[in-house]
Amino acid sequence: MAETSTLNQRPASSLPLLEEMxxxxxxxxxxxxxxxxxxxxGIHFFPEAFQVKDPYKSxxxxxxxxxxxxxxxxxxxxxTKAPEEIKISGGHFGLLKTVISTRNNPNSPYKMKLKEGKPTLYLDETEIGTAEYPPIPSWYKHKTKSGKFPGEIAPVIEWGYLLYLTVFRNCQYFGKDEECAYCDINHNYRQQKGAGRPYTGVKDVEDILEVLSWVDAEDxxxxxxxxxxxxxxxxxxKxxxxxxxxxxxQAIEARFPKxxxxxxxxxxFxxxxxxxxxxxxxxxxxPNYEVWDKTLFEKICPGKASWIGYENWIRRVVDSAEVFGPENVIPNFVGGVELSEPWGFKTVKEAITSTKQGLDFFMSKGIVxxxxxxxxxxxxxxxxxxGPPLVYFCELLRAWKETFESYGLPTPPGYGEPGPGKAVFSVSAFMDVIGYSGRN
Structure with missing residues (x-):
């Protein structure tokens, strides 16, 4: 594995790099x-990429x-026009349909353009795949009695699979001495409000139930x-x-049980x-543990470290498996933040070694x-x-897949179908690798 140091300039992408991987x-x-x-x-959307025939969910x-x-x-x-996600297929590598979260970056080497009226993703001059944009659910046309749009109250992601209810759009870990160092929840709230967008800070239970009634009826x-x-x-x-x-x-399950x-x-908790x-x-x-290394946890998640503490956090994750069942406890970590400057590891190998220790710790207990x-x-x-080079993410996926398979663990529930061409989880490829047997 390459000993890749963190760089001030984002490690480049190219067709030869992808072919090497x-x-x-x-x-x-x-x-x-x-x-x-x-x-x-990220993706650089050319203006033409928004001039598509069918309406889509931004x-x-x-x-x-x-x-x-x-x-x-x-x-x-x-x-305002970037799609929530893209689904690409075909292209240079003959990709099966792959759902990817949109991250706007005008400096990205990945360019979304139009080709024969269809959005198409390019890396330099190479076609990576034809893209689809997510459809707008029928229930998005409604408006709540309080005047809210469904996408503000109960937006849908993962190509329609998941209703994402961010009921509190701020965090009381506030300022650099408490906020998780990678997280922009408070900053995003300020950005959205500053742009004059409707962006409810604390969501009303009745608004959520009203939107879910439309989902129940139409979706x-x-x-x-x-x-x-x-x-x-x-x-x-209060x-x-x-x-x-x-x-x-309590309100959702009382109104729409199971x-x-x-x-x-x-x-x-x-x-x-x-x-x-x-x-x-x-x-x-x-109960997301964010980063495995204790020293990095304390640097990168200072509020969580001071209010709850690393040892308590990990213990609570493990203890929660006794309540929900280990297969139903699925803590997230932020892949790549272990390589962040100024506190992170200096090489991919060190980062992967640390993260794999965490994977082994949890997966040995049935927690994925x-x-x-x-x-x-x-x-x-x-x-x-x-941010990390591509080789880091390949090594991370390999470490995740090998550890997952070594313990014979079931597919994490609540994420849809696993495997290439089927996975809808859009902010990493962990679901895409499940069940893949390799190629010659």
Missing amino acids: ERTYKDLPMEAIVKQDILRQ KDYFIFSFDHIPLADLKDGAD QIAKVYTITGGSVLTNLK KSEVDFYLQYP RWMGKLVAQA EKEDCQKFKDAGIQIYH PRFTAWCPEPYTTLGQQA
């Missing part, structure tokens, strides 16, 4: 390799910006809802963190609080971590920096 990582589907490269680089900015430059600096319609694609938002350190709307977040699944699978992405969410109907729990590919967003503590 294709030869080196035959145990990984090419769909996953290309997906990770596009996620790390970015709802459902929690983070996932853009490489500030919203105010996006030009040529990218700030057969959405299978899961996620309840999430920023951390609550004191109280919010409720503790647990009570604030608990009101949402209509969708319920997920919770929140802090690592003690067992008795986890039981409250389980009793309310939550099936999947994501997932990851989001780190996007260096401009207003975060880490700011705009290089």
Whole structure:
């Protein structure tokens, strides 16, 4: 494995690089390799790429910006017309249909243009794939009694599979001494409000139930809802963190019992609080540990480290498996942040060695971590920096896949079908590699 140091300039992408990865990582589907490269680089949408025949769902900015430059600096319609995700297929590598989250970056080598009236993604002059944009659900045409649009209250992502309920669009870990260094939830809220967009900070239960009533009546694609938002350190709307977040699944499950699978992405809670969410109907729990190395956790997640602590966080993740069942505890980590400057590891090998220790720790207990590919967003503590090279993400996918297979673990529930051409999880390729047997 190459000893690649972190760089000030983003490591380049090229067709020869992708072909080298294709030869080196035959145990990984090419769909996953290309997906990770596009996620790390973002996409430059040419204005013509928005001139498509059919209406499509644009970015709802459902929690983070996932853009490489500030919203105010996006030009040529990218700030309002970029699709939530793309689904590419064909092209130089003959890709099966691959769903990828949109991360705007006008400096990306990946360019979305039109070819014969169809959006087509290019790397330099090479066609990487024909692109589809996600359709607009029929229920997006409604408006709540309070005047809210569905995409503001219960946006859908993962090509219609997941309803994403960010019920608190800020975080009480505030400022660089408490905020997670890679996270722009507070900054994204300010960006959206600054642009004059409707962007509700705390979502009303009744608004959510009203939108879900339309989903219930009109939609057969959405299978899961996620309840999430920023951390609550004191109280919010006169409720503790647990009570604030608990009101949402209680209301949803009372009105639509078992209509969708319920997920919770929140802090690592003690067992008795986890039981409250389980009793309310939550099936999947994501107490995200973000980065495995203890020193990096304390640097990159200073608020979590000071309020809860690394050892407590990890213990609570493990303990929660006794409540939900280990296969239903799926903590996220931010893939690539271990290489971030100034605190991260200096080489890919060191980063992967550390992260694999975390994967082995959890998977040996039946808990399957997932990851989001780190996007260096401009207003975060880490700011705009290089990010990892593609070889890091290939090594990470290999480490994840090998560890997952070595323990014979089941496919994580709540993510749809696994495998190339089927996976809809769009912010990393961990679902794309499941079940792939390799190529010659």
